Amino acid sequence: MEVSLVGLSVGTWIASSLGVAARLGIADALAEGPATGAELAKAVGAHPDAIPPLLRTLAMVGVFGQDEEGRYVNSALSEQLRTDHPQSLRYLCALTGGLYFQASGGLFDAVRTGRPALPSVFGVPLYEQLERDPETAAIFDRAMEDLARPVAAALAEHYPFEGVRTVVDVGGGNGALLKGILAAHPHLHGICADRPEVCGRAEGELRRSGDQDLIDRLTFQPIDVFRECPPGADLYVLKNVLHDWSSGSAVRILSSVRDAMRAGAEQSARPVLLVIDPLVEHDAGAAIRPLIKLVIGEDRTRERSEADLRKEAAEAGLEVLSVTPLPPELTVAACALAD
Missing domain, CATH: 1.10.10.10 (Winged helix-like DNA-binding domain superfamily/Winged helix DNA-binding domain)
Structure with missing residues (x-):
C-alpha cells in the first residue's frame, strides 16, 4: 500500500x-x-x-x-x-490491536490535557482494567511473554550465572523470562513476583504443564511491587516495568527491590539488580514511545535517559554499575546497593 x-x-x-x-x-x-x-x-x-x-x-x-x-x-x-x-508475536498483536487500540480512542483528549488516554476511556488505569477483564488480562500475560522470550535467550547466553543461585523477576508476569533462563541453567531457582491474580493464573498454567523440573525450580509470589519484594536472592530483574511509571513511582519500585536486597545481603555476597528497560540513548522506538506512554502509561510518565535512571537509582539507594544496550530497543543497567 x-x-x-x-x-x-x-x-x-x-x-x-x-x-x-x-x-x-x-x-x-x-x-x-x-x-x-x-x-x-x-x-x-x-x-x-x-x-x-x-x-x-x-x-x-x-x-x-x-x-x-x-x-x-x-x-x-x-x-x-x-x-x-x-519468535511469535501473536498475543502482542492481539493486545496492541485490541485493548491498546481501544485506548487510543481517547488520544484526542490526552493530547489536549496531557493526561493518559486509557483511564479516560475505561475509567480506571491499565492494571485495574485488566483485573476487570480476565480474558484481556490473559492476552496481556501472553503478550508480555512474547516480549520476554528474546530477552530471556540473550540473558541466558550472555549473563554470568555461575555464582547465582536464586533469581527474582519483579513484575515477571507468567514467568516467561525465568523459564528461559532456568531452562539454560539447571542449577538456578527462580521466583516470579507479580500481582496476586497474575501469579494465580501463571501458577495454574505451570501446574497444568506437567513440567516437574520447572515446577520444582520456579515459584510464584504475589506482591505489591511498591511495598515488598522477596528477599534473599542473588539476582533481581526488573524487565519492561519502570517505563510504565512516573519517576516518583519508579523510585518507589526500586526502593522496594533495594529493601529486599538489603534484607538478603547476608545470604548473597552482593545481590545485583538488572533493570532492563528502554533508554532514549539506545531505543529504536524512541520516536513513538512517548505517544505510547500518553495512551497507556501512568500520569506524568515520560521516556527515560541513562541520566534519569541513574538519578532514580541513587534516590532509591542503589548504584548503577554498568549500562549495556540490548538490541534493538532495550538497555540492561546492572545495579547494586550503594555504599
Missing part, C-alpha cells in the same frame, strides 16, 4: 484487523496449508463473509496472502502470528 494520507488514515483498521486475526488464531489455522474463507471461518469460529475482507486488508501490508486458487495462506509476516513460532 502506498504511503498517502488516505493510506495512513486507515492504518487504524489495519491495526485492528491484525489484532482480530491474532486473537482468532487464523495463522494457526493456516499452519497445515491453504484454506478457503469458509474453511477458516469454521476453524476459528467466525462468519464466512467476514474472513475475506479481513485477510485481504491485511494482505495489502504483507500479512497473509492467497494462492492461485484464491485460498488463503500464511506469509512470512503472518507466520509470526502462529502460537508455536519461536
Whole structure:
C-alpha cells in the first residue's frame, strides 16, 4: 500500500484487523496449508463473509496472502502470528490491536490535557482494567511473554550465572523470562513476583504443564511491587516495568527491590539488580514511545535517559554499575546497593 494520507488514515483498521486475526488464531489455522474463507471461518469460529475482507486488508501490508486458487495462506509476516513460532508475536498483536487500540480512542483528549488516554476511556488505569477483564488480562500475560522470550535467550547466553543461585523477576508476569533462563541453567531457582491474580493464573498454567523440573525450580509470589519484594536472592530483574511509571513511582519500585536486597545481603555476597528497560540513548522506538506512554502509561510518565535512571537509582539507594544496550530497543543497567 502506498504511503498517502488516505493510506495512513486507515492504518487504524489495519491495526485492528491484525489484532482480530491474532486473537482468532487464523495463522494457526493456516499452519497445515491453504484454506478457503469458509474453511477458516469454521476453524476459528467466525462468519464466512467476514474472513475475506479481513485477510485481504491485511494482505495489502504483507500479512497473509492467497494462492492461485484464491485460498488463503500464511506469509512470512503472518507466520509470526502462529502460537508455536519461536519468535511469535501473536498475543502482542492481539493486545496492541485490541485493548491498546481501544485506548487510543481517547488520544484526542490526552493530547489536549496531557493526561493518559486509557483511564479516560475505561475509567480506571491499565492494571485495574485488566483485573476487570480476565480474558484481556490473559492476552496481556501472553503478550508480555512474547516480549520476554528474546530477552530471556540473550540473558541466558550472555549473563554470568555461575555464582547465582536464586533469581527474582519483579513484575515477571507468567514467568516467561525465568523459564528461559532456568531452562539454560539447571542449577538456578527462580521466583516470579507479580500481582496476586497474575501469579494465580501463571501458577495454574505451570501446574497444568506437567513440567516437574520447572515446577520444582520456579515459584510464584504475589506482591505489591511498591511495598515488598522477596528477599534473599542473588539476582533481581526488573524487565519492561519502570517505563510504565512516573519517576516518583519508579523510585518507589526500586526502593522496594533495594529493601529486599538489603534484607538478603547476608545470604548473597552482593545481590545485583538488572533493570532492563528502554533508554532514549539506545531505543529504536524512541520516536513513538512517548505517544505510547500518553495512551497507556501512568500520569506524568515520560521516556527515560541513562541520566534519569541513574538519578532514580541513587534516590532509591542503589548504584548503577554498568549500562549495556540490548538490541534493538532495550538497555540492561546492572545495579547494586550503594555504599
